[in-house]
Amino acid sequence: MRLGVTDRMSVSGNKPAATRDWLGLKKELPRRRRYLLTLSSFLLPLALWSLVSYVPWLWHPLVRVTSPGEVEAFSTGVEVPRADFERENRDALAQHFEPAQGFRVNPPYLPPPHAVGRAFFSAFRTPPRLPDEPWLYQSLGHSIRTIFWGFLLSSLIGVPLGVLGGAYRFFARLQEPFLEFFRYLPAPAFAALCVAVLGIYDAPKIAIIFIGTFFQQVLVISNTVRRVDPALVEAAQTLGARGWPLLRGVIIPGSITGIYTDMRILLGWAWTYLIVAEVVGTMSGITYFINQQARYRNFPNVYAAIAMIGIIGLGIDFVLAWIGNRAFPWQRTSRRAGRLLALSQPAPASHYRVGAVPMFRRGAVRR
Amino acid sequence: MSTPDPKTVPIRDLLPDYREQLPEVAARFARIRERPVILSIRGLEKSYGHGDARTVVLDRLSFEVRRREFLSVVGPSGCGKSTLIRIIAGLDEATGGEVLLDGQRVEGPGPDRGMVFQGYTLFPWLTVKGNVMFGLKLRGKSKKAADREAFQWLDLVNLEEFADAYPHELSGGMKQRVAIARALANEPRILIMDEPFGALDAQTRAQMQSYLLQIWKSVDVTILFITHDLEEAAYLSDRVLVMGANPGRIVELIENPVPRPRRREQFISRPFLSLKRRLAELIHADGAAEELKLPLTMRPCAEDSVE
Structure with a gap:
């Protein structure tokens, strides 16, 4: 039987097609390949590190x-x-x-992967060298508390101000010029002032995180709220909504997924201010631990502690994305900001539509 | 003098005048004229800028819409039909003249003028039922009453079983049906529709048009319908308001000679074609649809002559 032109093309085109699939421009990859790539993104740096650590002639100075x-x-x-x-x-x-x-x-400041891996567990079990030093878990707890309070205080004031600024030109004009100016002032510049006003313990650290987060937060959230589809606002107005019901019924729900994503990104920024905040006044938290371990030249512990910050940050983001997916069923929030999460995603919304017949969330059909 | 051979006479010369009305159509318009005026537009004017830089978008428009009338607005793009209905809906402000609803001057948007937009403007965070209940809740109805009413309206657009679906799970035609139910749930005096079926494919659009006629028949509502589709205007409306561009103005307000009830077979009936021909004349005469010649020379490889 003679093959038609299209048949021939598909037969000979098999192999290039498979390669193309890996590098399809803006094309989503199959689930297994996504897993594989996510794994590789961690394994490749690890492999590089292992090479330098275990192959003596590569570096070992x-x-x-x-x-x-x-x-x-x-x-x-x-x-x-x-x-x-x-x-x-x-x-x-x-x-x-x-x-x-x-x-x-290798020099002591580049411990091999297995030493750092061991340190992940041993660091928790090793009692502190000095009697008044905290254990690692206490240090981590201290850091998380500092972040939590700084971010919470910032959000309690920043989110409402941001929503007002996004919804009303009045508030935008009133607050934004000053905030724009203030956000260029680096938070660490206020360290001395914070200590002078708030003492040397946790208060100035929380203040630094607040200063680092708050001004960005108001501006970023205002911007998100301003991007609410004006057609939705107009539709609500023709349905009789104005004032507070319009704000509560349309503008806030219309921007809530955006605000949620903003908050996740801002929380990441708060973590970067943590290290600065913790050297203010008396050094504390994970920064103190890292500093002490570096002083003892216990570098595996230093790396383990730094990696723990990343793991905690990623873990929190993971949890927040998971919560977001369940809290906003009409939209897959983490698809926009998702990183590792791409793995745990349900199919994108467009997959729910098969032809003209919609499929529903479980149990949504009413008959 | 011999009569011309009917085979060689162009069809358009066989069509009756679009102003000729069958007795039942004339009687229907007589009845409509007796009904109270719902919407009254008086000397409506909209312009931007001042002095030499002044652009007039709407030039002193005046017309009236009577109760339960279906009025279509057609016109070339840029004639200001969208501006006109945005002003009526209260989303834009006129620079002159006034809009009266039941004799009351309207200021700003309100639930007495329902609106269905071309883009899908359902609230994505609410279910289908939640969308329909939006206006009901604003009017202070209890959750239970709003719930019950929402189901009635969803029943009307035949989407009751999709009550708990989210808008992203619906097709375009379904979304617009929900939008219609949402607007009607407020029991508006007038339903304003801005090219509501413009984004739909031809088949769905035809289906939606017949849905709309059925809804209009079973609900006491006056409809102001913007479209650029002349057949749609001729199929749906009682009267057709033809607008011209630069500046936006009323060219003619035509009484549709096609008898009701409307059926799609009427698309090739004499009154329908005569109206369509008139509409096309008016709109093309305005120059918007002039055939543009592309400055192309035939490519040497384009051997076949297709014309």
Whole structure:
């Protein structure tokens, strides 16, 4: 049987088509490939780190001395630059002394993955060196509390102001010029002032997070509220809505998913201010832990603590996205801002429509 | 003198004058003229700028719509038909003249003038039922009463079983039916529709037109219908308001000679064609639909002559 033109094309075109699928411009990938890529995005940096850590000839600029031989400058356990090690051994050999023995290592500030992995667990179980130092979980708890209060206070004032600014030109004109000016003032610049006014403990730290978040928050949320579809507002007006019912019934629900996404992004910013905030006054929280561990040159713990900040941040975002998906069933919020979440997504809204016959949320059909 | 051979006479010359009305049509218009005036537009004017930079969008429009009348507004793009209904709905302000609803001057939008927009303006965060209940709740109805009424209106547009669906789960035609139910639930004095079926495919549009006629028949409502589709205007309306552009003005207010009840078979009836021909003349005479010649020369490879 002769193949038609289209048949031939599809047969010969099989392989390129598969490659195209991986790199389709703005095309969603199948679920398995999404999983694979998400996994790879973590595995690739890890592989790079492992290569540098475990393959000695790639970097390993130091030599750890296992036996100093008769080289006076060395003692067991010291780490010296490779060039120094070789020079000393050359000198030793020239004078018929016993050369030192050792193996190549990376500098202590680049621990191998397994050490950091171990530190993830050991850091929690290791009691603090000084009696008045906090445990790791206490440090983390302290940090989360600081963020929580700073972000909560900022949101309690910032969200209503943002909504007002977005809904009414009056408030926008009144508040935005000043906020625009103030948001350029870096929050750390207020550190000394915060300590002078609020003391040295948690209050100035919360204030720094507040200053770092609040001004952006009002402006960002105003902007989101302003983007509510004006056609929806007009539709509501022709249905008789005005004033507070219009604000509550249309403008707020119309922008709530946007505001929610804004809040998730702003919470990320609050985390970046945390490290600055925690060095203000008495150092505290995870920053204190990181600092102490670096001072003890316990670098695996330092990396583990830094990674924990990322994991906590991502975890909170994950939970918020999950909540958002359930709180706003008419819209898949995290599809816009989703990162890792792309995996746990239900099918996009457009998948719900099959031809002209709509399919429903479970149990939504009333007969 | 011999009579011309009917086979060679162009069809349009065989059509009656669009002002010729069958007795029942004339009687119907006589009855309509006895009804009270619902909407009265008096010397409505809208312009932007001052002095030399002044652009007149609407130039002293005046007309009246009577109770339960179906009035279509057609005109070339840029003739200000959308501006006109936005002013009537209270979403824009006129620079002169007035809009009277039941003799009362209207200021700003209100529930007495329901509106169905071309774009889908259902509230995406509310279910179908929630959308229909929106206006009812604003009027202070209890949740139970609003709920019951919403179901009645959804029943009217035959979407009762979709009450708990969200708008994104509906097709375009269904969305517009919900929008109609939502507007009607407020029991407006007049229903203003701004090219409501413009975004729908031809089949759905035809279906929606017949739905609308049925709804209009069973509900006491006056309809002001904007469209650019001349057949749609001829099929649906009692009278057709033809507007011209630059500045936006009334060219003619035509009484539709097509008898009711309307059926799609009438699309090739004499009164229908005579009205359509008149509408086309008026709108094309305005220059908006002039055939534009593209400055193309035939490509050498385009061998086949298609004309």
